[in-house]
Amino acid sequence: MATLAASQINFTHQPHPSPVPVDVRDAALADPGFGKLFSDHMVSIEWSEDAGWHNAQVGPLTAIPLHPAASVLHYAQEIFEGLKAYRLQDGTMALFRPHANAARFNASARRLAMPELPEDVFVEACRQLVAADRDWFPTVPGGSLYLRPFMFADEAFLGVRPAKSYKFLVIASPAGNYFKSGAPAVSLWVSDYTRAAPGGTGAAKCGGNYAASLVPTAEAFSRGHDQVLFLDAAEHKWVEELGGMNMFFVFDDGSILTPALTGTILPGITRESLIALARDEGLTVREDRYSIDQWRADAATGRLVEAFACGTAAVVTPVGRVTDPHQGEFVIGSGGPGQTTGKLKDRLVAIQRGAAPDPHGWVMRLD
Ligand SMILES: *Cc1c(COP(=O)(O)O)cnc(C)c1O
Numbered sequence: 026m027a028t029l030a031a032s033q034i035n036f037t038h039q040p041h042p043s044p045v046p047v048d049v050r051d052a053a054l055a056d057p058g059f060g061k062l063f064s065d066h067m068v069s070i071e072w073s074e075d076a077g078w079h080n081a082q083v084g085p086l087t088a089i090p091l092h093p094a095a096s097v098l099h100y101a102q103e104i105f106e107g108l109k110a111y112r113l114q115d116g117t118m119a120l121f122r123p124h125a126n127a128a129r130f131n132a133s134a135r136r137l138a139m140p141e142l143p144e145d146v147f148v149e150a151c152r153q154l155v156a157a158d159r160d161w162f163p164t165v166p167g168g169s170l171y172l173r174p175f176m177f178a179d180e181a182f183l184g185v186r187p188a189k190s191y192k193f194l195v196i197a198s199p200a201g202n203y204f205k206s207g208a209p210a211v212s213l214w215v216s217d218y219t220r221a222a223p224g225g226t227g228a229a230k231c232g233g234n235y236a237a238s239l240v241p242t243a244e245a246f247s248r249g250h251d252q253v254l255f256l257d258a259a260e261h262k263w264v265e266e267l268g269g270m271n272m273f274f275v276f277d278d279g280s281i282l283t284p285a286l287t288g289t290i291l292p293g294i295t296r297e298s299l300i301a302l303a304r305d306e307g308l309t310v311r312e313d314r315y316s317i318d319q320w321r322a323d324a325a326t327g328r329l330v331e332a333f334a335c336g337t338a339a340v341v342t343p344v345g346r347v348t349d350p351h352q353g354e355f356v357i358g359s360g361g362p363g364q365t366t367g368k369l370k371d372r373l374v375a376i377q378r379g380a381a382p383d384p385h386g387w388v389m390r391l392d
Contacts, residue, residue, distance in 0.1 A: 034070075034078065034081050034146055034149070035081065036068070036081045036082060036083050036149075036150075036153050037081070037082050037083070037084075038082075038083045038084075038157070039082065039083070039084040039085065040066075040085075040157075041065040041066060041084075041085040041086070042085065044065040045062075045064075045065060050160070050161070051164075053199060054161070054162070054163045054164050054165075054168070054199055055163075055164055055165060056165065056201065057163045057165065057168060057198075057199035057200055057201040058200075058201055059171070059198075059200050059201065059338065060171070060198050060200070061198070062198060062199060063086055063196055063197065063198050064086065064154075064158035064161040064170070064196070064197040064198065064199070065085065065086060065157070065158055065161070066083055066084065066085060066086055066154060066157040066158050066197075067083075067084065067085075067086045067087075067154065067194055067195060067196045067197075068081070068082065068083050068150040068151075068153055068154045068193075068194065068195040069081070069082050069084065069192060069193070069194050070082075070142070070146070070150065070192070070193045070194075071190070071191070071192055071193075072140050072142075072190060072191040072192075072193065073189065073190045074189045074190070077140075078140075078142065078143075078146065078193075081146075081150070083153050083154065083157050086196060089192070089194075091179060092179070092181035093181075094181040094182060094183055095177075095178065095179045095180065095181055096178035096179070096180050096182060096188040097177040097178045097179065097188075099183065100178075100185060101231070101232060101233045101236070102137055102138070102139060102177060102178035102187070102188055102191075103137075103175065103176070103177040103178070103231060103232040103233070104130065104133040104134060104137055104139065104175065104176055104229065104230055104231045104232070105173060105174065105175035105176075105230055105231075105232065106126045106127075106129065106130050106172075106173070106174045106175070106230060107126075107171065107172070107173055107337050107338060108120060108121065108122075108123060108126045108151070108171075108172050108174075108294075108337060109121060109169040109170065109171055109172065109200065109337060109377075110151070110155045110162070110169060110170040110171075110172060110197075110391070111162075111169050111170075111377055111378060111379075112162050113378060113379030113388070113390070114378060114379045114380050115379060117379065117390050117391070117392055118155055118159060118162075118390070118391040118392055119377075119379065119388050119389060119390050119391055120148075120151060120152070120155070120172075120388075120389045120391065121294075121377050121387055121388060121389075122294055122298070122387045122389075123147070123148045123151055123389055124144055124148060124389075125294045125297070126147070126174070126294065127142070127144035127145075127147035127148055128144060129230065129292065129294070130142065130147060130174065130176075130230075131144070132228070132229065133229040133230045133231060134176065136226055136228070136229040136231075137226070137229060137231055138187035139176060139178070139187070139191060140191060142176070142193055147174060148389075150174065150193070150195050151172050151174065151195055152391055154172065154195045154196075154197055155170065155172070155197070155391055156391070156392075158170070158197050161197060161199055162199070163199045163200065163201055165201050167201065167374075168199065168200065168201050169199075169200050170197050170198075170199055170200070171197065171198045171199070171200040171337075171338070172195060172196075172197050173195065173196050173197070173198065174193070174194070174195045175193070175194055175195075176191055176192065176193045176194075177191065177192060178190070178191055179191060179192050200338070209343065209345075209361055209362050210342075210343040210344060210345030210346075210360060210361050210362055211250075211251035211252055211334070211342055211343070211344055211345060212249070212250045212251050212252075212344075212345060212346045212347075212348065213245075213250060213251070213252050213253070213254040213267070213344055213346070213347045213348070214244065214245035214248055214250035214252070214253050214254065214348055214350075215254050215256065215317060215347060215348065215349040215350065216241040216244065216245070216253045216254065216255055216256075217261075217350060218237075218238075218240065218241040218244075218255070219255060219256070219257070219258035219261070220234065220237065220238055220241075220255040220258075220265060220266070220268070220289075221234065221255075221258065221265070221289040221290070222258040222259070222289065223258065223259060223287075223288060223289060224288070225258075225289065227265075227288065227289035227290060227291065228286070228288050228289065228290065228291060228292060229291075230291060234291075235268070235269070238253065238255075238268040238269075241253045241255070241268070242268050248348070250348060252267045252268065252270070252334065253267060253268050254266075254267055254272075254347065255267070255268075256317060257287075257289065258289065262316050262317065262318070263284070263314045263315065263316055263317075264284055264315050264316070264317055264320060265284060265289060265290050266284065266290050266291065266334075267334050269291075269336055269338070270293070270334035270335055270336035270339065270342065271283065271284075271290065271291070271293040271295070271296040271334065271335055271336065272284060272332065272333075272334055272344075273296075273299065273332065273333050273334075273335065273366075274315060274320070274323075274329055274331070274332050275329070275330055275331035275332070275333075275363060275365045275366065276323070276328055276329055276330065277327060277328050277329075277330050279308060279309070279365070280308065280309040280310070280311065281303050281308055281309065281310045281311070281365070282310075282311045282312075282313060282315055283296060283300065283310070283311075283312055284312070284313070284314065284315060285312040285313055285314065286312070293335060293336055293337075294337065295335040295336050295337055295340065295341075295373070296335055298373060298385075298387065299335055299341070299369050299373060300312075301385060302369055302372045302373060302376075303369060305384070306368075306369075306372070308365075317347075317349060320332075320347070320355075321347075321349070321352065321355045324347075324355045324356065324357050324358075325355065329357065329358075330357075330358050330363060330365075331343065331357065331358055331363030331364070331365055331366050332344040332347075332357045333363075333366040333370075340370060340373065340374065341366060341369060341370035341373065343361070343362040343363060343366050344357060345357060345360040345361060346360060376388065
């Protein structure tokens with residue numbers, strides 16, 4: 026059971042008896058926003074100690090019955106992924122690097138003492154949901170069907186140990202632009218809170234990391250900023266990442282820097298893709314430490330010309346200004362979107378949309 030391959034797992038199919046009415050769906054697809062409306066179906070697979078992964082279903086999206094003692098509600102054994110399904114220029118449905126999400130999902134599972142799901146089964150589950158909800162792609166430019174695979178412990182037991190039963194689900198939500206304002210460049214608030222400590226769960230995509238980031242993010246919002254920036258926990262000096270996006274810096278010699286994956290930073294697939302694309306362009310990319318003080322100094326001298334954040338949901342977002350509660354604000358470049366940022370974003374989006382050749386084999390066509 027542990028070595029189950031996609032070819033060995035059979036998904037049962039049950040179409041939704043009362044799907045979202047077509048007029049409601051079409052209105053939503055014309056203006057989807059992010060994460061507020063869900064498609065008609067979901068995939069579910071169960072895991073138990075005895076049976077391993079079993080009972081794979083594509084069925085109606087519905088509430089999940091949960092025992093009040095389910096471990097996830099008490100000890101937060103939960104991990105997730107986020108990836109987008111697109112319609113390519115020629116109308117073909119596609120996923121972007123789904124095996125990278127599957128591999129990261131299993132890395133998260135290992136850190137949270139959860140069972141690994143064979144990569145092929147993860148990808149097949151995504152494929153099955155997209156096939157069932159193929160009418161849920163947004164009609165707006167830049168739209169996609171955002172997939173949210175996740176797993177949680179559902180054993181009813183209050184002792185503290187890894188649970189003995191889990192559910193893996195995939196749900197889908199039509200997505201337009203992540204940042205409602207559509208602001209050209211965002212403003213960051215440097216938090217005194219930390220997101221992740223050495224030896225902690227910062228490199229795992231687990232719900233708990235997000236729970237811990239909500240107060241810092243609310244603080245950033247209340248002070249008029251768009252996103253929170255976290256520094257390292259040990260020295261409170263080195264730039265790590267935002268609540269859910271990785272950081273990049275562009276210098277006046279054309280080189281690029283992104284914080285190295287030290288175990289406290291989430292290894293973003295957008296981050297890894299942009300590093301590869303920048304190197305394809307002949308740019309020098311370094312993965313290294315970068316301090317907030319150096320950033321401020323480099324922004325002042327003009328050595329630093331651009332900064333941007335990246336992640337699946339918002340792709341690439343230019344950073345225009347940064348406010349440190351102790352040192353005040355500094356502005357990056359013109360305070361607006363920069364050239365290299367725009368070029369890298371365009372390169373990535375063109376590959377994702379099938380508008381440019383895909384030299385790395387990142388796009389998985391579904392039909
Ligand atoms: C998901 C996530 C990212 C971005 O990862 P992508 O694979 O590029 O979407 C960055 N930071 C955190 C904390 C995340 O959870």
